[in-house]
Amino acid sequence: MRKCQLCVYVLLILISQSYTISDAAVRxxxxxxxxxxxxxxxxxxxxxxxxxxxxxxxxxxxxxxxxxxxxxxxxxxxxxxxxxxxCRKCNKPNSIEIKPCTSKRNTECGCKPTFYYKKLADLDWACYKCKECEKGQRKTGECIGEENTKCECEENYYKNGKQCTLCDTCRPECKHLCISSTTPYSIKSVSPTKPPATLPQVLLPVCACIMVLALGVFMLYEGIRLWKKRRHALSLQIPSPASEDKTFIITVPPEARNDAIPFTDQPCETEQSRKLPDCVPREIKIHEFFYFVLEEVPIGRFKELVRRLGVSEQNIGRAEQDHRNCKDAHYQMLKVWSDSGSGGGSNVLPCHRIQMFVDTLKDMNLVSCADDIENRFLSQDTSTPH
Missing domain, CATH: 2.10.50.10 (Tumor Necrosis Factor Receptor, subunit A, domain 2)
Incomplete structure (x- = not known):
């Protein structure tokens, strides 16, 4: 019997240790x-x-x-x-529903006019009647939301418990009723003097002048910048006389036609023909670029990358909902980014978009990934003989 009890104790100890180890592994x-x-x-x-x-x-x-x-x-x-x-129910006395319950937000309850909201516990609340200022009090705060009406004593009244009492004797709260012993029969009139200017009163006009001056300088700078920009645009639109093509008509008299220099049938070489490129850029397929990026960029940094590239949170969430596989969702995010650009055709990605992609990776300190993509698609000879 004792051996059986000992075996049971040993078995319980081993089970508890295994649970402890598994919990530690999970943590x-x-x-x-x-x-x-x-x-x-x-x-x-x-x-x-x-x-x-x-x-x-x-x-x-x-x-x-x-x-x-x-x-x-x-x-x-x-x-x-x-x-x-x-969802919460706004079924308290004098309560109203401010915002309805949705799948993402609980119901927001409030109180009717002349009532204010008061939280009693974590899940308990009630609507209480707003108080009114009594005689000798004036209102300093409205009853709204979770705030009750705020009142204070009027002039010539003093605080007496929860009420305001009219001053009738000399007391610290009623100094206007106290008469100085040195002047029992007359009160010396004191002409009001202008209080000395305090620091905030001096700083206020100074700050206002600085703001007006800064605004004027900014408006002047913007005006000059826009004028220069418009002038530059006009200069680009008006062609210079030297660049215009001119047609000259040469009249040859009949007696000089036989002595004229004979013309040959050699084709004229124009300046435009000399500037034609001898190569065209190689097309970079979108799917080729996408699959290369999916292998290079770490999975944990991919959402940060597409956010920096301008893909919205709505499109990111839609891609994750539509594709259970992580790489398929990331491919869809890249497709949204490529569709937002222009140039290159429906299945071709322009080089300036790839350069923007590489610069974004460098800003994220993913220099190795940026270098691999740049060497693969930008640094090599992307031209073929024409």
């Missing part, structure tokens, strides 16, 4: 903020706000299946929960 794994650690041993992406988890991802670089919250429920943060939260 040691770190995932990005938009992912969570799966019990199968890899990171899974979280669902966006307004969605709940339907099915977990099946492996690395795959996406979880999410479902939008039903009517009457919401989810206001990225999550991997299987259920959404129930």
């Amino acid at each position: 040691g794994k770190k995932c990005p903020d938009n992912e969570y650690w799966n019990e199968k041993g890899f990171c899974c992406d979280k669902c966006h706000l307004g969605y709940k988890l339907k099915e977990k991802c099946t492996g690395p670089n795959t996406r979880s299946q999410c479902m939008q919250c039903e009517n009457g429920t919401y989810m206001d943060n990225a999550n991997y929960h299987e259920n959404c939260f129930s």
Whole structure:
């Protein structure tokens, strides 16, 4: 019997240690903020706000299946929960609904006019009647939102508990009723003197003058810049006399035709023909460039890259929802970027767009990736004999 009890104790100790080791292993794994650690041993992406988890991802670089919250429920943060939260009901006395519940936001409740909102606990609240200023008080703050009406004592009144009482005797709050002992019968009139100028009063006009001066200088600079720009544009539109093609008509008298210098049938070489290029740029296919980029750029920095290239968060989220495979989603993001540009044709990417792509990678300190792309598509001889 004792041997059996000893075996049970040893078995319990081993089970507890195995759970401790597995918990420590899970805590040691770190995932990005938009992912969570799966019990199968890899990171899974979280669902966006307004969605709940339907099915977990099946492996690395795959996406979880999410479902939008039903009517009457919401989810206001990225999550991997299987259920959404129930919407709040504005059913308190004197309460009204300010903003309705959506799949991404809970209901926002408020109070009717002449009532203010007061939070009682984390999930409890109520609407209380706004107070009115009593006799001898004046209003200093309106009753709105979570603020009750604010009142203070009027002139010639003093604070007496929660009420304001009219001054009737000499007291610190009623100094106008106190008479100095040195002048019991007469009060010396003192002519009002102008208070000395304080620092804020001096700085205010100085700052105003500086702002007006700076605004005038800025407007003058902008006017000169626009004038120069317009003048430069006009100079480009008006051709110079030297560049215009002139046609000369030469009249040869009949007696001099026989002595004229004979013309040959050699073709004339124009300046334009001498400047024709002897090569044309090689076309860079979009899919060739995209697959090369997907192998070079780290997966963890890809969203940052497309954001810097101008792809909106809406297009990024749509690409992730449409493609469970990570690389397919990244390919779609690159397609959105290429479609936003111009030049090169429907399946051809112009060189200046690739140069912008390389400069963006260098700004992200991904110099090695930028150099590989530049050597692959920009630095080589991109021309063929014409």
